Amino acid sequence: MDAKFSRRDILTKAAVFGAGAAIGGIGGFGGGAAYAEEKTAAEADYPVQYGHGGTQDDQLTSNLEWTSGEANKWPWPYTKLDPEIVAEKAYEGWYELGCGGTVIASILSELAEKIGEPYKSFPTESFVIFEGGVAGWGTLCGSLNGAAVAISLIVGPPTIDETTVLITTNIMDWYCHSNMPIYTPKNPRANKTSIVHTVSESPLCHASVGKWVKASGFPSSSAERKDRCARLSATVAYKVVETLNQWIDGEYNEGVSWFAPQMVFMPAQQNCAKCHGEKVPRPPLPEGKEWPKGY
Numbered sequence: 001m002d003a004k005f006s007r008r009d010i011l012t013k014a015a016v017f018g019a020g021a022a023i024g025g026i027g028g029f030g031g032g033a034a035y036a037e038e039k040t041a042a043e044a045d046y047p048v049q050y051g052h053g054g055t056q057d058d059q060l061t062s063n064l065e066w067t068s069g070e071a072n073k074w075p076w077p078y079t080k081l082d083p084e085i086v087a088e089k090a091y092e093g094w095y096e097l098g099c100g101g102t103v104i105a106s107i108l109s110e111l112a113e114k115i116g117e118p119y120k121s122f123p124t125e126s127f128v129i130f131e132g133g134v135a136g137w138g139t140l141c142g143s144l145n146g147a148a149v150a151i152s153l154i155v156g157p158p159t160i161d162e163t164t165v166l167i168t169t170n171i172m173d174w175y176c177h178s179n180m181p182i183y184t185p186k187n188p189r190a191n192k193t194s195i196v197h198t199v200s201e202s203p204l205c206h207a208s209v210g211k212w213v214k215a216s217g218f219p220s221s222s223a224e225r226k227d228r229c230a231r232l233s234a235t236v237a238y239k240v241v242e243t244l245n246q247w248i249d250g251e252y253n254e255g256v257s258w259f260a261p262q263m264v265f266m267p268a269q270q271n272c273a274k275c276h277g278e279k280v281p282r283p284p285l286p287e288g289k290e291w292p293k294g295y
């Protein structure tokens, strides 16, 4: 694989976060990437570090013998794709594979065509289970789940390069703050003259679909809602390809928009107040850490 992108690039240019600016987002839902600031590594308040103890020198996968076979080696090779071709595939594929399955299949099928193995043998359709926030539970939007799988497979293990986490967290953040769906397919199956757009302010399927059905008045079972989710999957697939294309060229330099484990000391999405109301609790403070100003 010919990635010209080094972890150092990311740490010095991008994988840092301006604490003061960040805090305005907590409890509300601040401007997302808009409030990320660039700092040098030395000034970094929140370099992205993955939590399970891996270091840069770790082997590719893990210390577990039973996960380290030849077949489990990753990352897999990447070559630049046309985001529009992938988005069109994702839109059509949604009607067969659901949101998560179609994001993965649209990207990996293009790579199977251009690169061949190991993509050809990858059972992309198995991810149909992501539909409806995994088996209809309305948890993480399947398209984001699919994006995370594709990114991790291609960019590599977070234990050796946190770019996987950086790109994924930024796509989650972008999803939450964007007026969706953005992508318009060539042959939409519904909402042909216009479509209602909403900002989910959450990566959860339930919140994302819920805001849209409320704003549009169409029930979840309607052709309009299905078209909306198919367009959303196409939008996410487009964004993933666009991002991977930048990354492979060494041009991915986004700052960290949100990384809760180091910002609020536990995993969380940003809109604390939506669930907690006005009194957002604080988790126990880890040793040697301080609460960010204003939080």
Ligand code: HEC
Binding pocket: 026, 027, 260, 264, 268, 269, 270, 271, 272, 273, 274, 275, 276, 280, 281, 282, 283, 284
């Ligand atoms: C999607 C809903 C949701 C969001 C968003 C959310 N939380 Fe929570 N949080 C919960 C639930 C549910 C619990 C468990 C509460 C319980 O059992 O009392 C919890 C528990 C916690 C706890 C531990 C319980 C306590 O009282 O000490 C802390 C701390 C906390 N959340 C902080 C946050 C912060 C900070 C944010 C935003 C950065 C956040 N949460 C966002 C739903 C949410």
